[in-house]
Amino acid sequence: MTNAFLRVENVTVRFGGIVALDNFSLDVRQGSIQAVIGPNGAGKSTMLNAITGLYAVDGGTVLFEHERIDGRSPHTISRLGIARTFQNTELFGEMSAVENVMVGLDRHYSYNLAIGMAHGPGYRRSEIAARRRAQDLLALVGLADDAAIAAAALPFGKQRRLEIARALATRPKLLLLDEPAAGLRAAEVESLNLILLNLRAEQGLTILVIDHVMALVMAVSDKISVLNFGRKIAEGEPDTVRRAPEVIRAYLGEKAAHALGA
């Protein structure tokens, strides 16, 4: 518990009178793939937005590598090594796929404004290296052939993978995925699974997924936390959580609870 990589402690987020996240705590171990699941409106995205600095927290703390990050700006948090994708994809639609990834790489292939103005020494080398790295990241998520296509023109499944490539470009230590499997076909979910498992195996990346597509969450997660109405109602290994009656009831509904119980 003490060496938690990401530690969310008693975080509360309110919107007016609505408590979107109620005294929520979560520990993410380094090198693990964890998931937070819950029905729509349970507060999953709110939690993600609170971690990444998009929403201010109304109580509690968020620690990343023992450093407080709540109250910091989203770009500072990104620079500390937390990257994310967005539920409704927030790609730079008019830019090509490779340029989208290059925005993520920006900090790692940088040169100053004067060099940018004059295309001075280092400009060309830096741009070429960044483009090559972006191509590699696209290949990693299976988009090698789509580099030149405008992000908005890509099919939905590919947009999701592009979001992952772009997030990886920032060189995160922790990757947060907001419903990466929503709207994907079964085969696409499977290839996404493989990508996530590879990322952990090859790069030691820690991944926190929020989703309600069981096929993804159950297959890859070491630990699952279940949210309902802003509160954590269960936590544990996928099998334990899958069988927990309160989870089945809250998350899949009464009928499913009966069906699975039978």
Next chain:
Amino acid sequence: MIWRVAICIAAVATFFCAPHFLAEYHLFQICLIAATALVVLGLVVVTGLAGQISLAQSAFVGLGGYGSAIMATSWGMPLWAGIPLTAFLVSLAGFVLGQLTLRISGHYLALATMAFGAIVQLALIHSDPITGGAAGMPVPPFRIFGLTLATGSRLYYVIIPATALLFLIVWNVMQSRFGRGLSAIRQSETAAEAMGLDVLRYKATAFAASGFLGAIGGGLLASLSTYLDPAQFGITQSVYFLAVAVVGGLSSPFGAIIGSAIFILIPDLLQSFQSYLGLVFALLLLGFIVLRPNGLASVGLSRYLGLASLRTAGGWR
């Protein structure tokens, strides 16, 4: 590469030949187009690229014109040094204004920049001792290397290279990580922040750049017109610059040139319509917003010049 060299040589040759073939009046108009294009280029950066609507451009133009003229009359600083110095100071003001106002967006930002414009205009009118108040002030002649450049045909040799240089710089920036960053911010501020871009700083810098370009354009326009009248720097003029940018194409530096050329040449072609000019411009603006939101630069012309391929090759659209 060969094409680029060829285009450069052709451009330089045209630059030196033009004065021998064109009448004084036409050179004056070319200068007017170039200086206006610089002002509009500022809008291309802040509005077209970074996506922040600015109605402060005429204020930057006014500050550039007045600032350099005052430095020349009061302190004897020559315009060739005064204009860039003023532009630098104006860009600092633009940066601060950006830091203050860019936390808001959309309509509210437009209103805030409009308010800034109104304040600047009032300040110009009410600072009688140095600006001449509502009556305005004359602009001292542009002197460089002991030469006095009092006419359009002479200012041509200053205005055109300065414009070309600044356009080149903006073009380069657009093709760099900074252009990519601004373009990303325009398309999704949330995602740009999540990628680690300091959005506020980017936007404030874009504002500073628009201030710099506006002030340089303003200084050059002032030395062309030789007289500053505070009525020229109101909200109407800001809207005019925005209209030029929209008709030319907000997303491309070439749009600034095309738009300026149209708005300066049309009054000439429509001499008998003088009183309906406002209507013509309004219709142009409306037509473009509805039918061609990307302006003339997005139509065939740029494709003929082979610019379309350059555009897609870079990091912006």
